[in-house]
Amino acid sequence: MKKIPIWLYALTLGATLALFFGAWLVSNYLNYRKTISLQNEEDAVATQILSLQAQSELTAAQVLRSGANASATSTAAVIASNMNDLQAKLAFMQDQLGPENPDLFRLERYFSLLEIKAYLLERALNPAPKTATPISATSSPLFVLYFYPDASCDQCLAQEYILGAVKQQNPQAYVYSFDYTNDFAAVQSLLSLPKIPVTTTPPFFIINNKVHGTFSTLGDFQAAVAMK
Amino acid sequence: METLQNIALYCFLFVGLYFQVFILVVYTVNRRKIRDDRAKAEREPALYPSVTIIVPCYNEAKTVGKTVESLAALKYPAGKLRIVAVDDGSRDNTWSVLQNLQSRYAMLEIHRKENGGKYTALNYAIEHASTDIVGCLDADSLVASDALKKMVPFFGDLSAPLGTPGAMVAAVTPGMKIYKPKTLIQVLQYTEYLVGMLVKKVQACIGAIYVTPGPFSLFRRDLFAKIGYFQHAHNTEDMELAFRIQASHLHIENVHDAIVYTAGPATIAKLYRQRVRWTSGFLLNVRDYRHMLLNPRYGNLALFTVPIGVAMIIGVVSSVAFIIYRFILSLWHFSVQMRVVGWQAPHFAWNWFFVSTQAHFLLIAVVYFLMIGMIIEARILAGEKTLFGRSTVLYFILFPLLSPWWIIKSVYNAAISHAPSWQKERAVVTVKNSNSPSL
Numbered sequence: 001m002k003k004i005p006i007w008l009y010a011l012t013l014g015a016t017l018a019l020f021f022g023a024w025l026v027s028n029y030l031n032y033r034k035t036i037s038l039q040n041e042e043d044a045v046a047t048q049i050l051s052l053q054a055q056s057e058l059t060a061a062q063v064l065r066s067g068a069n070a071s072a073t074s075t076a077a078v079i080a081s082n083m084n085d086l087q088a089k090l091a092f093m094q095d096q097l098g099p100e101n102p103d104l105f106r107l108e109r110y111f112s113l114l115e116i117k118a119y120l121l122e123r124a125l126n127p128a129p130k131t132a133t134p135i136s137a138t139s140s141p142l143f144v145l146y147f148y149p150d151a152s153c154d155q156c157l158a159q160e161y162i163l164g165a166v167k168q169q170n171p172q173a174y175v176y177s178f179d180y181t182n183d184f185a186a187v188q189s190l191l192s193l194p195k196i197p198v199t200t201t202p203p204f205f206i207i208n209n210k211v212h213g214t215f216s217t218l219g220d221f222q223a224a225v226a227m228k
Numbered sequence: 229m230e231t232l233q234n235i236a237l238y239c240f241l242f243v244g245l246y247f248q249v250f251i252l253v254v255y256t257v258n259r260r261k262i263r264d265d266r267a268k269a270e271r272e273p274a275l276y277p278s279v280t281i282i283v284p285c286y287n288e289a290k291t292v293g294k295t296v297e298s299l300a301a302l303k304y305p306a307g308k309l310r311i312v313a314v315d316d317g318s319r320d321n322t323w324s325v326l327q328n329l330q331s332r333y334a335m336l337e338i339h340r341k342e343n344g345g346k347y348t349a350l351n352y353a354i355e356h357a358s359t360d361i362v363g364c365l366d367a368d369s370l371v372a373s374d375a376l377k378k379m380v381p382f383f384g385d386l387s388a389p390l391g392t393p394g395a396m397v398a399a400v401t402p403g404m405k406i407y408k409p410k411t412l413i414q415v416l417q418y419t420e421y422l423v424g425m426l427v428k429k430v431q432a433c434i435g436a437i438y439v440t441p442g443p444f445s446l447f448r449r450d451l452f453a454k455i456g457y458f459q460h461a462h463n464t465e466d467m468e469l470a471f472r473i474q475a476s477h478l479h480i481e482n483v484h485d486a487i488v489y490t491a492g493p494a495t496i497a498k499l500y501r502q503r504v505r506w507t508s509g510f511l512l513n514v515r516d517y518r519h520m521l522l523n524p525r526y527g528n529l530a531l532f533t534v535p536i537g538v539a540m541i542i543g544v545v546s547s548v549a550f551i552i553y554r555f556i557l558s559l560w561h562f563s564v565q566m567r568v569v570g571w572q573a574p575h576f577a578w579n580w581f582f583v584s585t586q587a588h589f590l591l592i593a594v595v596y597f598l599m600i601g602m603i604i605e606a607r608i609l610a611g612e613k614t615l616f617g618r619s620t621v622l623y624f625i626l627f628p629l630l631s632p633w634w635i636i637k638s639v640y641n642a643a644i645s646h647a648p649s650w651q652k653e654r655a656v657v658t659v660k661n662s663n664s665p666s667l
C-alpha cells in the first residue's frame with residue numbers, strides 16, 4: 001500500500017474551500033452591484049415621478065402652455081414602462097436571493113411607495129371613463145391594483161399569469177402589485193380608498209376603484225372589467 | 229424542498245470540485261515521477277520476462293484477427309511471448325478464424341471451451357500458463373507494438389516473492405485510447421478515454437487504481453496463486469481483481485505510454501449497456517468490499533477513489549431527481565398558463581441583469597473550467613497533437629446528457645443486484661491498423 005499523502009488531501013481541501021469562498025465572494029459582490037443598480041433605477045423613477053408631479057401641478061395651475069399635457073402623457077408612459085422593468089428585476093432578485101433578503105425587502109417597500117405615487121399621478125392624468133369599456137379598447141386606461149398575500153397561495157400563480165397577459169395585451173393597462181401585509185401607512189390607506197368588505201382576503205383586485213376577487217381565466221377578468 | 233435541493237447541489241459541487249482539484253494537484257506534484265516513468269518505459273528492459281497474453285473470445289470472428297496480428301507484431305523476443313486465444317463457446321465462426329490464425333502465427337495457441345463467461349476463459353488459460361507474467365487482451369482491442377516492452381520493467385524484481393520489498397507490483401495497466409472513432413458516440417469516448425488516462429496515472433501515483441482493464445493489463449503469474457483467480461464479480465472481473473489486489477496491499481502500476489486501442493461502443497444503445505455493466509459492477513464490488521471503504525488501512529483507494537465514485541453516483545442521481553422535479557413544476561406552471569390565459573408568445577429581451585449570479589452557477593463554471601484544464605493536461609500526457617478537438621466539444625455537450633441515464637439504471641440494477649452480461653455488448657468493428665488519428 002502506498003503512503004497516504006495527508007498533506008495532499010489537506011491542500012486539496014484548502015483549495016476547494018478557497019474556490020467555494022471565492023465563488024461566494026464574487027456572487028455576493030455581483031448581487032450587491034445588482035442591488036445598487038436596482039436602487040439607482042428606483043431613484044431615477046422617483047425623480048421622474050417627482051418631475052411629472054411638478055409638471056402636473058403646473059398644468060393644473062395653468063402656468064404651462066398648451067401641449068404640456070401631451071408631454072406629461074408621454075413621460076407617464078415611460079414611467080409605467082420603467083416600473084414594469086423594475087418589477088421584473090425585483091422579482092428576479094427575490095427569486096435569486098430569497099424574499100427575506102433585507103436589502104431587497106427595503107427596495108420592495110420603496111417600490112411600493114413609487115407604485116402608489118405613480119398610480120395617483122397616472123389617475124390624475126388619465127381619468128377613468130364614465131362608461132364601461134372593453135379591455136381591448138386601447139384608448140381607455142385601466143387601473144389595476146393587485147393585493148397578494150405574503151405567503152404563496154393556490155390562486156396566486158393564475159392571477160400573475162392574468163396580470164401578465166393584461167399588461168401584454170393592453171398598453172393602457174396600469175397594473176400595480178402590493179404585498180397585502182405591507183405595513184406602510186400609504187399601502188393601508190390605499191386599501192381604504194374603495195369600500196373593501198371586511199371579509200376580503202388576498203389575493204384580490206381593485207380595478208378602477210371596484211373590488212374584485214380572484215379570476216379563473218383571462219376571459220373572466222375581461223368580462224368583469226367590461227361589465228363594470 | 230428548495231433548501232434540500234441547495235444542500236444536495238452544493239454537496240455535489242464540493243465533491244466534483246474536490247475530485248478535479250485533487251487530480252490536478254497530485255498530477256502537478258508527481259510531474260517528475262511521471263517524467264521518470266516515461267524515461268523508464270523508453271529504456272530497453274534489462275530482462276525480458278516470459279509472457280503469456282490471453283485473448284478471451286466470444287463471437288469475435290470479425291475482430292480477433294487484427295487483435296492477434298497486433299500481438300504478433302509486439303517488439304518482444306521470440307520464445308518469450310506466448311499468445312493464447314480461448315474461444316468461450318462462440319456461436320459464430322470465431323473458432324475457424326482462430327484455426328486459420330494459428331497456421332500463420334506459431335506463437336499462437338488456441339483453446340475451445342464451453343461458454344462460461346469471460347472470467348472462466350481467462351482462468352482456463354492462466355491455469356495452463358507457466359510464464360512469469362500473464363496478460364489479457366480483449367478481442368476488440370489492438371496493442372501498440374512497443375507496449376509490452378514498456379510495461380514489463382514496472383514489475384520490478386520478478387525473481388523475488390510477490391509482496392516482498394522490490395516486488396510489490398502485482399499488475400501493470402496500459403494507457404487506453406479509442407481506436408479510430410467513427411460514430412459520434414465513439415468520438416465522444418475519445419476524449420473520455422484521454423481524461424481516463426490522466427485520472428488513472430494520478431491514481432497509480434497514489435496507489436488508488438480500482439480496475440485492471442481487459443485491454444492489456446499484465447499480472448505476475450504468482451499473483452493468482454497468492455490471492456486467487458478471476459471471479460464472476462458481477463461481470464466486472466477486472467474491477468474485482470483490482471479491489472482484491474489493493475485489499476492484499478499489493479501495487480498496481482500504470483504505464484500511460486504503453487498504448488492500447490480499444491473499439492468503443494459505436495451506438496448509444498451499446499454504450500449504455502457497457503456503462504450500465506461497469507457502473508453496476510462498481511457499485512456491487514463496492515458493496516462486496518465495503519469493509520475497505522474509508523478504512524485508512526486500504527490506502528487511497530479506500531479514502532479517495534471509491535468514496536468519490538460513490539459520492540458522484542449519489543450526486544448524479546439526486547441531481548436528476550431535482551431536474552425531474554423542476555421539469556414537473558414547469559409543466560404544472562405551463563398547464564396553469566394554458567388554462568388561465570392560453571398560449572402567450574414568450575418575448576425575450578437580453579439583459580445582463582437576468583444572468584444568474586448565484587454562487588452555484590459560478591461554481592459550475594469553475595467545474596467546467598477545471599474540466600477544460602484536465603482535458604488539456606490529458607491531451608498533453610497522451611501525446612495528442614492539439615490541445616483541443618471536436619471530440620472535446622462533443623464530450624462537453626453529450627456526456628452530461630447521456631451519463632445520468634446509465635447511472636440511474638446501474639443504481640437500480642445494483643439495488644436489485646442484477647448484473648448485465650458482458651457478452652451482449654461486444655462491439656463489432658473492423659480494425660485495419662494501429663495508427664489512431666488525433667481528434
